Amino acid sequence: xxxxxxxxxxxRNRPQNVKELCESIFATAEEPNLVxxxxxxxxxxxxxxxxxxxFKELSTRYTDPIKTIIGPRLTxxxxxxxxxxxxxxxxxxxxxxxxxxxxxxxxxxxIKAFDNYPDKLVLVYPDDGFFGPQFAxxxxxxxxxVECLGYFLPPIFDFGFADTxxxxxxxxxxxxxxxxxxLEHMHYSRGKSELDNTYQEKLNKQNFCNELYSATEYLRDQxxxxxxxxxxxxxxxEKNTLNS
Numbered sequence: 632x633x634x635x636x637x638x639x640x641x642x643r644n645r646p647q648n649v650k651e652l653c654e655s656i657f658a659t660a661e662e663p664n665l666v667x668x669x670x671x672x673x674x675x676x677x678x679x680x681x682x683x684x685x686f687k688e689l690s691t692r693y694t695d696p697i698k699t700i701i702g703p704r705l706t707x708x709x710x711x712x713x714x715x716x717x718x719x720x721x722x723x724x725x726x727x728x729x730x731x732x733x734x735x736x737x738x739x740x741x742i743k744a745f746d747n748y749p750d751k752l753v754l755v756y757p758d759d760g761f762f763g764p765q766f767a768x769x770x771x772x773x774x775x776x777v778e779c780l781g782y783f784l785p786p787i788f789d790f791g792f793a794d795t796x797x798x799x800x801x802x803x804x805x806x807x808x809x810x811x812x813x814l815e816h817m818h819y820s821r822g823k824s825e826l827d828n829t830y831q832e833k834l835n836k837q838n839f840c841n842e843l844y845s846a847t848e849y850l851r852d853q854x855x856x857x858x859x860x861x862x863x864x865x866x867x868x869e870k871n872t873l874n875s
Contacts, residue, residue, distance in 0.1 A: 632694055635665040636738055636771075637718035638726050639783070641710035642670055646678040648728040650685055655732040657693055661739045664694040669714040671700045708793035709786035721751075721774040723783055727816070730759075730769065734812035741771050744808045750865040751775040752858060754801035755808045760815035767798040767807065768816060779861045780854050785847070792844040796851055803855050804862070 638656065642649055649670065657663040672679050679701060686697040698717050705713065711725050722745060734740075737757065744755045752775055756767035777783050784793040801807035817823040 632664070632719075634667045634695075634718075634720040635662065635742055636667075636722045636724055637715070637720040638666065638668045638724045639711040639714040639718070640668060640670050640726050640728055641705075641707065641714075642676075642682075642728040643673050644676055644678055645728050646681045646685075649682050652726070652728050652730060652732075653685075653689060653696070655730075657689075657696065659732045659735050659737055661736040663696075666738055667696060667698060667719060669698045669700070669718060671702065671705075671710045671714055673704045674701055675704075676701075706786060706789045708784040708788040711783040712786050715774075715777060715783055722771055723774070723777065724771040725769050725783065726814070727769070729817045731815045731817055732813075733815050737810075737812045737814065740810050740812050744810060745771075745773055747808075748806075749869070750862060752779070752804075752862055752865070753806045753808055754797060755810060756798075757810045757812045757814040760813060764809040766794075767801070767809075768794050769814065770794065770797055772797075775861075776858070779857050785850070787843060787847070788840050790840045792840050795844065796847075796854075800851060800854050800858065804858050806858070806862075 640652065653668060656666060656668060660666045670682070672682070683699070686699070689696050700713060700717065702713070711723070715723055722741065724741065734757075741755055741757075745751050745753065747753075751773035753773070754767060754776070755771040756769065757771075758764075759768045762768055772783060785796050787793075788796075798807070815823075
């Protein structure tokens with residue numbers, strides 16, 4: 632079945648988070664059978680069997696709700712890039728296992744936002760319960776955007792900054808849309824969860840990623856130019872069609 636939205640989720644040693652995330656996604660989606668959740672499990676995650684058993688039960692309630700990759704550990708921002716390779720939808724939503732979907736009909740809101748842009752070259756982001764419209768901590772992108780840049784996220788960051796990268800690019804090209812739908816980030820830094828080993832491992836890499844972001848401004852400039860050219864090309868095709 633062709634899906635409307637593919638949700639991309641890296642997870643590690645958090646079986647309860649996996650279950651709570653899925654329950655919130657499908658309970659609040661207006662069209663749950665048109666949503667799929669794609670999980671990447673590190674091969675050394677001891678909770679994989681428990682999660683796979685849960686997915687079997689979930690498939691009795693919804694149509695093809697889950698896809699999985701079990702593989703080697705990657706940099707944090709590269710997981711979504713691997714997951715889109717098995718996605719059946721054209722809209723990709725980056726999520727964490729610590730997100731809880733709170734607003735009913737969030738899926739239709741995202742789809743409608745892309746429908747307002749014929750070229751689909753726009754970054755759509757929900758309310759994460761902290762930053763609101765000020766920052767896109769998790770984003771939805773269309774396949775057109777991903778194919779233009781060659782990735783969903785720059786695959787080089789193991790702590791933050793990939794979201795900063797994409798938000799910066801969207802601001803410069805004036806293609807960002809905030810949606811007042813709550814996909815709450817239950818992050819430990821907001822007092823909404825515990826600081827576990829999965830958080831701590833990434834936190835230890837913060838300083839390196841900060842330096843890496845500063846050193847890669849030229850690559851963000853390249854992304855900006857690629858998207859601007861793609862937008863212009865689409866507009867020109869539209870004009871040619873109208874004039875023919």
